[in-house]
Amino acid sequence: MRISAMTISSSQDTRTDRLVKWAADLKYNDIPDDVVQRTKDFFLDTLGCAIAGSSHPAVSAMVRFAAQMGPSSGKSELIDGSQTLTTSPAFASLINAAASHVVEQDDLHNRSIMHPATVIFPAALAVSQDIGASGEDFITACVVGYEVGCRVGEYLGKSHYEKFHTTATGGVIGVAAAVAHLLKLDANQTLSAVGTAGTQAAGLWQFLMDATYSKQVHTAKACFDGIFAAYSARDGLLGPQDILEGPRAMGASLVPGETNPEAIDQNLGTDFAVVRSSFKWHASCRHTHPSVDALLNLMAKNKVAFDDIDSVLVPTYQAAINVLSLSGNGDTVHQSKFSMGFVLAIAAKKGQAMITDFTEADLKDVSLREFQNRVKMEFNSVIDSQFPERWQGTVIVTCKSGKSFTESVTFAKGDPELPLTRFEIEAKTHALAKYGGITDTSKVDSLIKRAWNLEHEMDVKGFVF
């Protein structure tokens, strides 16, 4: 006796349906030019992040996993050109996604509190290489992935983020939608892809307690699992039809507090997640950025030097306090980027907090550690009430002289309202490549040139350092 396949035709009109139909139908020509341009910005930004993070031991372990479990070669490439492996899209994206989330320089979609670039681009890139998709196809799929992933992240909301790494849980849905678009799945198949992605959604914050490597596992597996969801949906695997708002779905099971249902489908096609995402200029946890900007502004305006500062008070929102309280004093370089005190110490002392500003030597710098101990975060209900719509920063600095200064920023550098210029993005890419061991700057220039011309590229092969 054999079991026959069943089919489901979606006759409901849920928010999930509407989001998925929009995603399945999106054409390149529907995408506004500023969205296309910003997509290219973030794509290049992600390539830089991937090369900078490619030697992390989590990435090396995944390269070895791919070599043991995957094919001996394939059409999908590792962004780190020093790896000889080519493989299938599921494994290539696993590795590239892990690599691009190591150095804390990838983008942020503010309202959902998730990092879309590190999951959407690796998955779409690897699948595009596998199927020979064009630059336009790739961009369209990435716009779909951002939109679906970030809307789901925003739907899941702040209380979800307290328990789960939304980059993973919203990310896997975004990946499934992006890959479904590349595979030209219809709306029903895309609904299955999204459903199967959602029932795999996972990612806990426990790794912050001991500086272990789950952050990279989360982005890597969001890619792998989302690709699994989309390919298997194409091949007949039915997924739950309302994985967002159904009675046993993500909202009901993964959100301890309130969801934001309207985020799923309001203003589809007019309010694009890509242009609501922000660049990371500093190399630390994004929750420190507004405070870093406020502190640097304060020091410049008032001619305050590192040694002048006695203490810093940082009124902030609850999510910042939660995440930044989990890494202790910051005993490793990675953990130190999750310490408000240490990050402000670095910024105050060095005048910036770029990737090269966080070193093993700094961890032992007594002046930084003393400064760190004189920084306190404090819950502020006004700032909290506006988060994550706005990521505001305020610092109150008391100088050894007794003088006190306060400075606030409404937007951080890199926010949608203050985006990086192309010049700054290129400079950041060169810095990330250098950090990643790339000495041939002409190679970087050539990738930059191709990225700016992405919509005219016949394929997306060879985006390799």
Add this chain to the structure above:
Amino acid sequence: MRISAMTISSSQDTRTDRLVKWAADLKYNDIPDDVVQRTKDFFLDTLGCAIAGSSHPAVSAMVRFAAQMGPSSGKSELIDGSQTLTTSPAFASLINAAASHVVEQDDLHNRSIMHPATVIFPAALAVSQDIGASGEDFITACVVGYEVGCRVGEYLGKSHYEKFHTTATGGVIGVAAAVAHLLKLDANQTLSAVGTAGTQAAGLWQFLMDATYSKQVHTAKACFDGIFAAYSARDGLLGPQDILEGPRAMGASLVPGETNPEAIDQNLGTDFAVVRSSFKWHASCRHTHPSVDALLNLMAKNKVAFDDIDSVLVPTYQAAINVLSLSGNGDTVHQSKFSMGFVLAIAAKKGQAMITDFTEADLKDVSLREFQNRVKMEFNSVIDSQFPERWQGTVIVTCKSGKSFTESVTFAKGDPELPLTRFEIEAKTHALAKYGGITDTSKVDSLIKRAWNLEHEMDVKGFVF
């Protein structure tokens, strides 16, 4: 600049530590004989389940996924011999785990409300084939996998099960531990494997609402993800050190109610999960089994026939009501196995509820549907208070004659207190193989013989129908 690896040496003494150390240290000779024997019982039972479910479209989609994303051949085999694919252990176990969870005949660990066999055996089998492990090594790894997985499931408890499919979330931890044992990881590496498994733990019940295929995705991915966790831990990927009881770990994030911390490490080495697991004799959701047994007993004792019955009242525990309320009337064969009314109708009419008793034709049988509508479940606080330690069944039957009968069972057939005999297991295996299209019964006999001799096998290759 390159990033250097860090190491973590576990100096704490958490329950997770103690469980993991026990797992890493377990030797074949430490395992009591009844545990070895029961492990072989469940292994054979799983082979039968896998062949019976191997033509499900979810399985076919995964075979295609493995062919596209995995290697073109490998040392790990598909239990369904009709598939020509051999592949790497991650993909072989993905497919075998999906197949073995299709027909609802795999085992149950009562206290954790999870199905260990369908995840532990496929993962341990595929990895054992890849590394050339012996029958003894395989059995030891399976005992480890059962123990760790079921203890985590029991720790997560009843309220977790309301939101999550514990077979997936406890399962991925069990798989990681079993595979870590096969790879001879030390306790610290095993702790990382378990941690990385736990941060991937996922699996929602939403699929029950529309009879989609996530149940198979959950078991499949528990295998894949657990293998990923163990292999990558061996290769240097550090995982969170207390993924069970840490402040942002599984207990804190995936359990809305109470956890059972003592389940993690009490009576390790004396109270084995394998012998606390029960066989499924009926082919329906395990929550229906006690009631089926009670009904069949009642009908036999009191000479009540199907046509005599006017109505059936089923006092039961909350988890049964929750799960069995999600599949509507049971419009598909799979859904019909999750309807208390329909399952009791089948049992009452056919005198049993075996795999061949649930057919498309039965879905349209008016007498079954009418009987189904006259079955009501009712919450019973006494039965609920003892669940899941005991899965009790009570039915109150009112006959058309006006007579009323009540019957209760403390244990269901197949429970640890009423296990199947080897004769019954063999008969069940033959039935499952026949259902799976195997006509050569000598092939089945030969697999049965090898399974009973498992501890003396030099390797575990060729367990293929």
